[in-house]
Amino acid sequence: MKTVEGEAVAGVVALDVVVEARAPWSHVVRAGETLRIVDLAGNQAVDCILYNPHDTDERYSAQETVTAQGNIFLTTGTTLLSTEGRAMMTITADTCGRHDTLGGACSCESNALRYGHHTRHQHACVENFLLAIAPYGMGKRDMTSNINWFMNVPVEADGSLGIVDGLSAPGKYVDLRADMDTLVAVSNCPQINNPCNAFNPTPVRMIVYGPAS
Amino acid sequence: MTSTTATTHGAKEHARAKAAREAAAVTAKPTIPVSEATNLPAAVERDDLVWDETLAAGDYASRVLERGSRLRIEDIEGDACVSLLVYSADAPAERLNVADTVKVQWQAYLGAGALLLSDMGRVLMSITEDTSGRHDTFSAPSSAWSNQRKYGQGDNHGPFPNARDRFQLALAKHGLSRRDIPPSISFFQGVTVEPDGSFRFTGAAPACSEGRRHFVELRAETRVLVVLANTPHVLDPRTTYEVSPVRLLAWRAAATTADDKIRNSSPERLRAFESLEDHLL
Numbered sequence: 001m002k003t004v005e006g007e008a009v010a011g012v013v014a015l016d017v018v019v020e021a022r023a024p025w026s027h028v029v030r031a032g033e034t035l036r037i038v039d040l041a042g043n044q045a046v047d048c049i050l051y052n053p054h055d056t057d058e059r060y061s062a063q064e065t066v067t068a069q070g071n072i073f074l075t076t077g078t079t080l081l082s083t084e085g086r087a088m089m090t091i092t093a094d095t096c097g098r099h100d101t102l103g104g105a106c107s108c109e110s111n112a113l114r115y116g117h118h119t120r121h122q123h124a125c126v127e128n129f130l131l132a133i134a135p136y137g138m139g140k141r142d143m144t145s146n147i148n149w150f151m152n153v154p155v156e157a158d159g160s161l162g163i164v165d166g167l168s169a170p171g172k173y174v175d176l177r178a179d180m181d182t183l184v185a186v187s188n189c190p191q192i193n194n195p196c197n198a199f200n201p202t203p204v205r206m207i208v209y210g211p212a213s
Numbered sequence: 214m215t216s217t218t219a220t221t222h223g224a225k226e227h228a229r230a231k232a233a234r235e236a237a238a239v240t241a242k243p244t245i246p247v248s249e250a251t252n253l254p255a256a257v258e259r260d261d262l263v264w265d266e267t268l269a270a271g272d273y274a275s276r277v278l279e280r281g282s283r284l285r286i287e288d289i290e291g292d293a294c295v296s297l298l299v300y301s302a303d304a305p306a307e308r309l310n311v312a313d314t315v316k317v318q319w320q321a322y323l324g325a326g327a328l329l330l331s332d333m334g335r336v337l338m339s340i341t342e343d344t345s346g347r348h349d350t351f352s353a354p355s356s357a358w359s360n361q362r363k364y365g366q367g368d369n370h371g372p373f374p375n376a377r378d379r380f381q382l383a384l385a386k387h388g389l390s391r392r393d394i395p396p397s398i399s400f401f402q403g404v405t406v407e408p409d410g411s412f413r414f415t416g417a418a419p420a421c422s423e424g425r426r427h428f429v430e431l432r433a434e435t436r437v438l439v440v441l442a443n444t445p446h447v448l449d450p451r452t453t454y455e456v457s458p459v460r461l462l463a464w465r466a467a468a469t470t471a472d473d474k475i476r477n478s479s480p481e482r483l484r485a486f487e488s489l490e491d492h493l494l
Contacts, residue, residue: 103316108334109333144395160321
């Protein structure tokens, strides 16, 4: 496999996988480990929900996260907070510079509203999430707010909000240090109706580094 | 001397006398029967009323509202903050999805004409009227830890109850739990986004003219469970627990018709109604 560009993270590589385009993925990142998500081909939205694997009722909260940092954009220094107000992961490096947590995950049902009833049967992130979390005993009621890595969702002065062209590029990555054991559920976004994937879903790479010491 | 509550008979008399003596002094309560509600909007018939309740600082409530029902949330003194969750009453796994609400409508700020969308691509409620314009889709509801930080105490049983615990309690009474608390919205205390992505807390709207109240009116587009908590906004800079009472008034009304202005105000909103109407066939 091609070497990842950018700074290496100290610690042994515990996992190194490619998530194919449109696919779900999940993995428990242990406290102290770092997950690197690499946008291999550029402008690929990676939808992501975090759960406490020991108590899955505790999960990522977009509202807690943006409230605590006072800003809608996620980047280096952002602490991803849980519904219990606890640190789940911290962004320790980010070569893209901006990630979204307002836009939610695409679904068959919301695609129908956004792009027409004819898009009902297109694959969508919620489909991926429901399958990704099922092995952990979770289902529809456990769907919650999510992060969209490499996705660009500005809010204009009049409140207009939308998914616009991404800022990412081939090889851009984000590093997430786990502050607690974290179940990371991912949908490698299959959306083809808006620019979040440059209208062309592509694979992403997941690398888990062991603790630095 | 024997205590008046030393016997069951005495305790019963005491409880009944206490209720008769104290009820009138408490304003934050439900009006039961609701037909005795006063100060109704001009167009509302007394026979159509289903709910009249006042929430003081920190109070919460939940209620199932039938399709077509209107829920008017009145900011009685102009400094309320009402956090809201909405579920499909018949299948509560379907619930408010804030991200879809702002994304599908291409608009993060709530106001008259906006829909509250479910995670199943259907409209749950429409905002039919809004005099305030100061609302929030971004922030977390207040929590035990945020109130602890601001007021030194945040527990539900203490003097500064928080919205998240209130949500959990309301939901528990409908068989739901903390995993059923998705992102929420709040009314009457505004938050906007600056060009760099940072938040600006804009607080309450300027006061209404004398004798009038700011209000938000919601129309139930399907049978919904609403959960509301009236607690200080998490970004409110005041270090004292400041939130004024709200009145919740609901009445039966006709379901939305095909020619409804809000229903037809955008292709996305129309499809949200169409998907609901198809579901209800």
